[in-house]
Amino acid sequence: MLLEKIPKVNIKNYIILKLANDKLDEAQDNLLIKIHQREIDGIVISDFLSKLEIKSIKENIKSIPEESKFEIHGCGGFLYPITFNQLRKDDNYQEHKYRYFKEADIFSSKFSQNFKFNIELKLSNLFSKLSLNKKVIVAPGICSGSKMLPVTIRVFQPGRGGAFPHCHNTYDEDLHPEFVNHFSGLMKMKHQLSFFISVNKPEKGGELTLLNIEHRDANRKQSDFDILKSDGSVFDTTIEENKNKIQLDEGDLIIFAGGDIWHQVEDIEGAKNRVTIGGFGTFSLDNSIFYIWS
Numbered sequence: 001m002l003l004e005k006i007p008k009v010n011i012k013n014y015i016i017l018k019l020a021n022d023k024l025d026e027a028q029d030n031l032l033i034k035i036h037q038r039e040i041d042g043i044v045i046s047d048f049l050s051k052l053e054i055k056s057i058k059e060n061i062k063s064i065p066e067e068s069k070f071e072i073h074g075c076g077g078f079l080y081p082i083t084f085n086q087l088r089k090d091d092n093y094q095e096h097k098y099r100y101f102k103e104a105d106i107f108s109s110k111f112s113q114n115f116k117f118n119i120e121l122k123l124s125n126l127f128s129k130l131s132l133n134k135k136v137i138v139a140p141g142i143c144s145g146s147k148m149l150p151v152t153i154r155v156f157q158p159g160r161g162g163a164f165p166h167c168h169n170t171y172d173e174d175l176h177p178e179f180v181n182h183f184s185g186l187m188k189m190k191h192q193l194s195f196f197i198s199v200n201k202p203e204k205g206g207e208l209t210l211l212n213i214e215h216r217d218a219n220r221k222q223s224d225f226d227i228l229k230s231d232g233s234v235f236d237t238t239i240e241e242n243k244n245k246i247q248l249d250e251g252d253l254i255i256f257a258g259g260d261i262w263h264q265v266e267d268i269e270g271a272k273n274r275v276t277i278g279g280f281g282t283f284s285l286d287n288s289i290f291y292i293w294s
């Protein structure tokens, strides 16, 4: 199918294509490369997970042990397991690294089996289709023989502020050099893609907002909500004109240029939590593999 023929999500400043999961074979294009090279900005795959698969994840989330929940600063929610974002160059690095790989083992061997379907396999098949049959591999871990997590579960509570603005191209400044070296020897860390599936849709709010600003124009923040542009001015992330909001239905997956585009999660309203499951992906240095991790 020609790119121009694929329907788009209706937002102002970015091109996000929308494809139904059962129409994927018609796309016949390396859409992941097109996002990576920014010919397009993202894709929504509607009904990527069935109602039954969503139900099974929701059930499973209830059995997450309290001590394995990793609290997210600022939004009152938690992650399961701990994510690679916590492998930072701070005093907690060794502790977080130990916890990450221990939990990654448990997640792969026990927790994700309880889903009653293989989420890793489903994602690999999807990303392979979207890249004209590239090999899709969960990135190897830092310790020999270990593997990164393929996905993490993110639970955000209503009225706690969503997720602060960020873009993932800035991560090599925050992550521990051991980890940055490991990853940058394998893959193109800059311009990495983000993906997630909506598992529990909030009653209102909780949209993914793509801000009208990219890493090339601003590579750091001034405060939780303010992004400092390279020209010294401040980009206001709270005004509506600066936002492109995307709301997913349960079972839909989005993949977007989260390395380049500054983005945030809007505050959640109503009684329901916002639950997503997702990770990150990029090409190997020689472009032969699409690596995923979380």
Ligand SMILES: O=C(O)CCC(=O)C(=O)O
Residues within 6 Å of the ligand: 154, 163, 194, 195, 196, 208, 258, 263, 264, 265, 276, 277, 278
């Ligand atoms: O809603 C989510 O799961 C995370 C959104 C995000 O910041 C990302 O996918 O990079």
Ligand SMILES: [Fe+2]
Residues within 6 Å of the ligand: 166, 167, 168, 194, 258, 263
């Ligand atoms: Fe993100």
